[in-house]
Amino acid sequence: MKLYEYEARQIFEEYKIPVPKWGLASNAEEALKIAKEISFPVVVKAQVLVGGRGKAGGIKFANNEDELIKVTNSILNLTIKGEKVSKVIISKYLDIKQELFLSLIMDRTARKPLILASREGGIDIEQIAKEDPKKVLRIHVNPLIGLQDFIIRKIEDFFSLKNIKSIVYALYEIFTKYDCELAEINPLGITNNNEIYAIDAKIIIDDSALYRQNKFGERIDRELNEFEMIARETGFSYVEHDGDIGIISNGAGLTMTTMDMVQYYGGRPANFLDIGGGADAEIVYKALLIQLKHPRAKSIFINILGGITRCDEVAKGIIKALNEIKTNKKIVVRMKGTNEEIGKKMLNEVGIYTYDEMEEAAKEVVRT
Amino acid sequence: MAILIDNNTKVLVQGITGKQGSFHTKLMLEYGTKILAGVTPGKAGQYVHGVPVFNSVFDALEKFPEINTSIVFVPASFATDAIFEAIEANIKLIVVITERIPMHDAAKFVNYARIKGTIIIGPNCPGVISPPYSKVGIMPAHVFKEGRIGIISRSGTLTYEIAYKISKANLGISTAVGIGGDAIIGTDFIEIYEMFLKDKDTDAIVLIGEIGGDLEERFATYYSSLKNKKPVVAFIAGKSAPEGKRMGHAGAIISMGMGSAKEKIEAFNKVGIKVADKPDEIPKLLYEELKR
Numbered sequence: 048m049k050l051y052e053y054e055a056r057q058i059f060e061e062y063k064i065p066v067p068k069w070g071l072a073s074n075a076e077e078a079l080k081i082a083k084e085i086s087f088p089v090v091v092k093a094q095v096l097v098g099g100r101g102k103a104g105g106i107k108f109a110n111n112e113d114e115l116i117k118v119t120n121s122i123l124n125l126t127i128k129g130e131k132v133s134k135v136i137i138s139k140y141l142d143i144k145q146e147l148f149l150s151l152i153m154d155r156t157a158r159k160p161l162i163l164a165s166r167e168g169g170i171d172i173e174q175i176a177k178e179d180p181k182k183v184l185r186i187h188v189n190p191l192i193g194l195q196d197f198i199i200r201k202i203e204d205f206f207s208l209k210n211i212k213s214i215v216y217a218l219y220e221i222f223t224k225y226d227c228e229l230a231e232i233n234p235l236g237i238t239n240n241n242e243i244y245a246i247d248a249k250i251i252i253d254d255s256a257l258y259r260q261n262k263f264g265e266r267i268d269r270e271l272n273e274f275e276m277i278a279r280e281t282g283f284s285y286v287e288h289d290g291d292i293g294i295i296s297n298g299a300g301l302t303m304t305t306m307d308m309v310q311y312y313g314g315r316p317a318n319f320l321d322i323g324g325g326a327d328a329e330i331v332y333k334a335l336l337i338q339l340k341h342p343r344a345k346s347i348f349i350n351i352l353g354g355i356t357r358c359d360e361v362a363k364g365i366i367k368a369l370n371e372i373k374t375n376k377k378i379v380v381r382m383k384g385t386n387e388e389i390g391k392k393m394l395n396e397v398g399i400y401t402y403d404e405m406e407e408a409a410k411e412v413v414r415t
Numbered sequence: 416m417a418i419l420i421d422n423n424t425k426v427l428v429q430g431i432t433g434k435q436g437s438f439h440t441k442l443m444l445e446y447g448t449k450i451l452a453g454v455t456p457g458k459a460g461q462y463v464h465g466v467p468v469f470n471s472v473f474d475a476l477e478k479f480p481e482i483n484t485s486i487v488f489v490p491a492s493f494a495t496d497a498i499f500e501a502i503e504a505n506i507k508l509i510v511v512i513t514e515r516i517p518m519h520d521a522a523k524f525v526n527y528a529r530i531k532g533t534i535i536i537g538p539n540c541p542g543v544i545s546p547p548y549s550k551v552g553i554m555p556a557h558v559f560k561e562g563r564i565g566i567i568s569r570s571g572t573l574t575y576e577i578a579y580k581i582s583k584a585n586l587g588i589s590t591a592v593g594i595g596g597d598a599i600i601g602t603d604f605i606e607i608y609e610m611f612l613k614d615k616d617t618d619a620i621v622l623i624g625e626i627g628g629d630l631e632e633r634f635a636t637y638y639s640s641l642k643n644k645k646p647v648v649a650f651i652a653g654k655s656a657p658e659g660k661r662m663g664h665a666g667a668i669i670s671m672g673m674g675s676a677k678e679k680i681e682a683f684n685k686v687g688i689k690v691a692d693k694p695d696e697i698p699k700l701l702y703e704e705l706k707r
Contacts, residue, residue: 153518155598155628155666158525173671190522191530226517228598255597255665256517258492284663288655299596299663300570300625303652304694307676310655311693319656321663324553324571352576354555355438383579384555405576406695 048252051094055248062217065244069138078119081137088140091118097128146234151222160188168234194219226256281333290315293344295334297322297356305350314413317344325355331364339372346377348412350405353384362390381408417545417590418610424549425481428453429497430488431463439553440464446550451479472504484508486551495520502533510551511537521599535601541571541593562587565611568623577694584698589617596664604634619646626653627667631679639686646704649683649690651676
C-alpha cells in the first residue's frame with residue numbers, strides 16, 4: 048500500500064530525517080495560514096497516490112499570498128489520472144544546489160533489502176540506471192545483520208558527503224519498522240549551507256504486513272470500488288479490468304490464465320475474480336452475484352479445476368445465484384475434477400452445459 | 416528417483432491441529448506420505464488422524480529423529496517463528512504453504528536458511544509431489560500421474576491444470592514443485608532445475624511462470640550458459656494482466672513497467688525455450704522436445 052507524501056513526511060519527521068517546514072491544507076485559507084507561519088516562497092504539492100503529478104500541474108510555486116491562493120485553488124480543482132486532489136502540502140521553498148537520490152527497496156532477486164543511491168536526484172532512477180549503471184550505487188543489506196557503518200562509508204564516499212549517516216540509518220529504520228517494500232527520498236536536496244533535506248518522501252508498505260501496521264488499516268477501504276469492497280469482505284482476490292467478460296476461477300495462476308485464454312480468442316476480461324482454494328457453494332454464490340451485478344460484464348466465464356474444491360458445491364452455488372437473480376448474461380462453465388459428474392448433472396438439469404477443457408470454454412464465451 | 420521428496424521422506428506437520436493442517440494431513444496420509452509427527456504449541460498429547468502432536472519441533476524430533484522434512488500450515492502471523500524453529504532443529508527441507516507472510520520476515524528466514532544449508536520451498540506454495548511415492552503439499556493427487564516430466568511452478572491450481580493435461584497426454588510427472596507466488600521465496604527456478612538435471616528419472620521440465628519479478632529472465636540467462644541441458648517447455652500466466660495491479664499472488668505484479676509476460680516470453684524465446692500460448696499446447700511441445 049502506497050502512502051500519501053504527507054504520511055511519509057510525518058514518518059520521516061518521526062525518525063528525524065530533516066524535511067522543509069510544511070503543513071497540510073484542504074483549502075486556500077488553510078494554505079495561507081501555513082504559508083504565513085513558514086514564510087514565502089513556498090511550494091504547493093498535490094497529495095495523490097498516482098505518479099506523474101508534476102507533469103499534470105500538481106506541483107507549483109508561490110512567492111506571495113495572491114499567487115498562493117491562485118495555485119492552491121487550481122491544484123485543488125485537479126483530477127490527476129482519475130484521482131481527485133483534496134489535499135495539498137504547503138512546503139517551504141529551499142534553494143537547492145544539488146539533488147541526490149536515496150532509496151531502499153526489497154530486492155526480490157537477492158531476497159535482501161537493497162540501497163540505491165545516485166548523485167542525480169529528482170528524475171527517474173530506472174532511466175539513469177539504464178543509461179549509465181555507474182551513476183547508481185547498489186548495496187545489499189543482509190537483513191540478519193542490518194545496516195552497518197561499512198555500508199554507510201561506501202555511500203559517503205560515493206556522494207562525497209560526510210553528514211549522511213543519520214539519514215541512511217533513519218531510512219533503514221523506517222524501512223524495517225514499517226514493513227516497507229520501498230522507502231525513498233527523491234530528491235534528497237543539499238542547500239547552499241550544505242544542509243540536507245528530504246524534498247520528497249515516498250513509502251510503500253507490504254500489503255501482507257498491514258495486519259501489524261494498524262495505523263494505515265482504515266485507509267485501504269477508502270480506495271476500493273463497490274465490487275472490490277464486496278470481494279475483499281468475502282476474501283476474494285479481485286482486480287478490475289476494462290473488458291466485458293466477467294471471470295471466476297480458483298487460484299491466482301489459473302484465474303490469470305483464464306483471462307489470458309479469453310484474450311487469446313479475441314475477448315476482453317471485465318475483471319479477475321479468484322475464489323481461492325476449497326471454496327464451498329456459499330463462496331461461489333457470492334462470486335457469481337458480483338459478476339451478475341457487474342455492469343460491464345456482459346457474459347461470465349466460470350473456470351473451476353476441482354481438487355479440494357468440489358464441483359457439486361460449485362454447481363450448487365451457481366444454481367443458488369441464478370435462482371436469485373434472473374439474467375440475460377451468457378454463462379459458460381468449465382468444470383473438471385472432484386465430483387465433476389454430480390456437478391455437471393446438476394447444471395445440465397438447469398440448462399447449463401459444462402466444458403471439460405478451459406480452452407474450449409474460452410472459445411465459447413467470446414463467441415457472439 | 417525424483418527430487419526433493421521420495422520414499423525416504425519422513426514428515427513433520429507444523430500447525431497440524433488447524434483446519435488446513437488437519438485436512439491435508441489426512442490427504443497426505445491417504446497418498447502414502449510418511450507423516451511421523453505434528454506440532455502445535457500447547458496441544459501436545461493429542462492425535463490428528465493418528466499422528467501424535469507435540470508442543471515443539473524439538474520435542475517431536477527427540478521422539479522421531481528420522482524426520483527430515485517439515486510442512487508448515489501455521490497462520491502468517493506465527494509462521495516465521497515456526498520456520499525459524501524448524502531451521503534451528505536442523506530439518507533440511509521446509510515446505511511453507513502459508514500465504515501472506517510479510518516479506519521482511521521471509522527475507523530473514525530465507526537468508527538464515529541459506530546460511531544453515533536448509534532448503535525452503537515457498538512461502539505461498541502448493542508444495543511438492545513425487546508420484547507415486549510422496550506428497551508434501553496440498554495438490555489434488557489424482558491429476559499427477561507417475562512419469563518422467565518435472566514441473567517447476569510459481570502457481571498452484573495452474574500447476575494442477577497443466578499436470579492434468581500432461582497426465583492425460585500419457586506423459587507423467589517425476590516431481591512437481593510449487594516454488595510459491597510471493598515476492599520473496601526460498602528456492603527459485605534455477606535451483607530446482609539443477610536438481611532435475613541430476614535426476615535420472617526426469618527427461619524434460621515444464622516451467623510455469625507468471626508476471627512479476629525476474630525469475631524467468633534469470634532462468635533464461637542461466638539456461639543459455641549451460642552446456643548439458645534437459646529440454647524445457649514454458650508457460651507464462653498474466654499476458655492480459657493490467658499494469659500495477661497485484662493479480663492474487665503477492666509477487667504477481669508488473670511494477671514500473673517491469674515483469675510483464677511479454678518480456679519473459681521474449682527472454683525464453685531468445686534462448687530457444689518454447690513457450691506455449693495455451694496450456695493445452697504443452698504436451699505437444701513436450702513430445703517435440705523429447706523426440707529431438
